[in-house]
Amino acid sequence: MxxxxxxxLILLLTVICLSTAFVFHQAPAESQPNILWITCEDLSPHLGSYGDKVTKTPHLDQLAKEGVRYTHVFSTAGVCAPSRSSIITGMYQTSIGTQHMRTLQTPTSKQYTLVPSYSALIPEQVRCFPEYLRKVGYYCTNNEKQDYQFVAPVTVWDENSTKADWRGRKDKNQPFFSVINLVTTHESQVFMRDKEPLQVKPEDVEVPSYYPDNAIIRKDIARFLTNVQIMDKQVGEIIQKLKDDGLYDNTIIFFYSDHGDGLPFVKRELYDRGLKVPMIIRFPKGEKGGTVDNRLISFVDLAPTILSLANIPIPSYLQGQAFLGNQKAKTPRKYIYAARDRMDTEVDRVRAVSDGRFKYLKNYMPEKPYYQDITYRLGQNSMKEILRLKEEGKLNEQQMYWFRNRKPDEELFDTKTDPNEYKNLANDPAYKGKLTELRTKHQEWIKKYGDMGAIPEKEMLAKWWNGKDKAxxxxxxxxxxxxxxxxxxxxxxxxxxxxxxxxxxxxxxxxxxxxxxxxxxxxxxxxxxxxxxxxxxxxxxxx
Structure with a gap:
């Protein structure tokens, strides 16, 4: 008995497991390609293959010659943690409560927040997508940053460490998905590497019009671009390791950054310079090598795309769409969406929608100034110099653009004719049609996915835990x-x-x-x- x-009971449990979301089947080995993500931090397209004339990036330029260079890839936030949350889940951070920067605190980062450390309570059906890969036999590793706005279950990675890569497999024929994250270009490395030798001459850099042009500004830009060159060398070392293991020609290699540059008035912003990132994908044996893809791609598209490439059914709850593989969306993406919420101690709420050229911004807190006094970025000498010159009244109109005391309810920019997004077209009758179109798309996005940024953060936490102090x-x-x-x-x-x-x-x-x-x-x-x-x-x- x-x-x-x-x-x-065994039969009942089997039925339960097979009825959750969708059924996983072990795919044939030939339909499970190796996939490597080489990611870096805080980088706009400062690569030779993207037309940069100052920064020398031979390894990434070679990858672009052998791969596909994507020109319209956008993060869902201008800062890392919300952006990474959308990557790992395939969900907009505003729809799952991971929109604030940041939720999980370390002992040294407590000074940069208004709320206690918390792991976001995301919808119960949502998984970190590597779990789906592991279920069909993939070996999944992460080296090493997660920063998903929640504590990831132990089921996400086979290994998560500073040494993790494909070499940990017991079976060399096992397909792998490996992420190697390079921190060299991070915002902090501008001041942490301040005393190291420069590989880029300060006199050679291009100073954007929203910065004053002096030696301090030029040095920080040169330091940042030097860090890009160091990162490029690290990419070369990873690729060589893949070649040494005989895996280069049967691995799909992705390179991309988590959002735009880590310099003042770039990182954290919803301008293109804060959202638009380089992405290069090299396919096995250099298929499609040297080509350019101008499709709009959002970070929420990465999870479904990897599942599509691995021939795993894409869960219906995912909010992105695959742009590669046998489940590639039939209709290319027409709009990308992004959000800005609390940044450390500074609260704001801005939403963005772009068709790749025209950018619409909805300022839900127009009474807030554009510039926020974020302590962390004061580590950069250029930030301190900009503030010094502001106080002395030595910034011109474009350089003072950041320091306006309040925002209009809506903004509209033509990023082709106005790449720095200075000229607000929202009140120009000639652009009324485009304003209406993008405003409507923003409203439809909110209606479809919701926006947890509309709820005060402490109220959101209380709702999650029914008024209790912890999860x-x-x-x-x-x-x-x-x-x-x-x-x-x-x-x-x-x-x-x-x-x-x-x-x-x-x-x-x-x-x-x-x-x-x-x-x-x-x-x-x-x-x-x-x-x-x-x-x-x-x-x-x-x-």
Missing amino acids: KYHQNSV PQTQQPTITMNGTTAALLCPTKGASLGYKKHGNDKSWNVYSKPFSISKGDSIYAVAHRIGYQPSEIVKMKVN
Whole structure:
């Protein structure tokens, strides 16, 4: 009787697992390409292949010669954590409560926030997309930054460390998805590397019109562009490692940045210079090498695109659309959307929609000034110099553009004729049609996906936790064994389930269906609903 009950429970658990979202099937090996993401931080298209005449980036230029250079790729925010949240989930940060910069605090970053550290409670159906890859056999690694606005479950990566890459696979034929993030171009590296030798001469750099032109400004720009050149060398080393392992010609390689430059009046902004990033994709054997793709692409499109390339069914809840693979969207994207919310201690709410040329901005807090006194960026000498010259009345009209005391309700820019987005066309009758079009698209976007930025942050947290001070704990999973099979179940809806067959296993397996067990195995199981605290680890010995 007991055996029969266990059999029925195993069958029930199997049905439950197969009915959640959609069914995963193990795809044939030939339809599971290796995929490598080389990502960097805080970089607009300062690459030779994008026309930069000062910065020397031979390795990325070569990748562009062998790959496809994308010209209209946009982040969903001008800052890293909200942007990375949209990448890993395929969801707009404003739709899942990850819009504020940032939610998870370290001991050194507490000074930069208004609220206690929290892991965002995202909708229960949403997963970090590498889980889907792992379920069909991919080896997934991250090196090393996550910064998703929530604590990621242990089921997301086989390995997340400073040494993680494809070489951790036990089976060299196992397909991999590896992310290697390079911090060299980050905003902080402008002041942290201030004393290091420059590879770019300050007198050679181009000073944007929104900056004063002097030695201090030029040095910071030269420092930043030097960091780009150092990053390019690091990219070359990664590519050489791939070649040494005989994987270069059977791996899809992505290169992109998490948002625009980490310089003043660029990072955190919703102007093109804060949102538009370089992206190069090299396909196996250099297919389509040297071509240019001008399609509009948003960061919410990355998750469905990777699933499409890996021949994994794209979950219907994803808000992006695949631009590659056999599930590529039939209709190219016509608009990109972006948002700005709290930045450290400074609160604001701005939304953007662009058709690739015309940019619409909706300022929900027009009483707020454009410039926000964000402590972190004061580490850059150029920021301090701009503020000094402002106080002395030595900035011209364009350089004072950032320091206007309030914003209009709406702004409209032609980024082709006005790339720095100085001239607001919202009140120009000649552009009434375009203003109406983009305003309508913004309103439709809000209606379709919602906007949690409309809720004060503390109120949002109180709503998540029913007035409690901290997140609840995910309920413990149960382990049910039946002969040579074990099944897991967790009462907490939306929890990811991980298991190990031995305590010393390097990584947690992603649970999707009952798995085989052998006598002597020690089964470990853990459950984690994103936004909750993970459960206690449950252990059961196979007798």
